[in-house]
Amino acid sequence: MTEESLTVDLVDGRTIIVPLVWYPRLWHGTPEERNRFEIFGDGAYIHWPDLDEDLTVAALLAGLPSGENPQSLKKWLAGRGQKKRKSK
Numbered sequence: 129m130t131e132e133s134l135t136v137d138l139v140d141g142r143t144i145i146v147p148l149v150w151y152p153r154l155w156h157g158t159p160e161e162r163n164r165f166e167i168f169g170d171g172a173y174i175h176w177p178d179l180d181e182d183l184t185v186a187a188l189l190a191g192l193p194s195g196e197n198p199q200s201l202k203k204w205l206a207g208r209g210q211k212k213r214k215s216k
Contacts, residue, residue, distance in 0.1 A: 129148075129162055129163065130148075131148070131159075132147065132148055132149075133145050133146060133147055133148055134146050134147075134148055134151065134154060134188075136174070136185065136188060138171075138185065139171060144185075144188045144189060146188060146191070150193035150194060151181065151183065151193065151194045152194055152196060152201050153176070153179040153180065153181040153194070153196070153201075153204065154176065154179060154181055156179075156205060156208070157176065157178070157179045157181075160178075161176065161178040161179050162176065162179070164176065164177065164178055165177075171185065172184060172185050172186070173185070180204070
């Protein structure tokens with residue numbers, strides 16, 4: 129993972145790279161929070177406990193961005209005491 133993208137290496141040899149801005153909780157998370165994740169369900173799911181974010185490999189493969197609504201994100205950000213990070 130970089131400041132701009134999430135990279136997932138699959139067991140079949142493929143690599144998926146998606147922009148972090150697609151996933152606001154990852155985008156707003158600190159590098160330490162983004163680097164603390166769990167993989168479960170035989171590799172089908174990725175969970176970031178510090179960010180309360182869950183992604184599926186199937187959604188990543190389909191190119192689906194987060195479905196979180198703006199009100200939910202705003203409430204989550206307020207709970208973190210953070211200002212919104214600007215998209216580049």
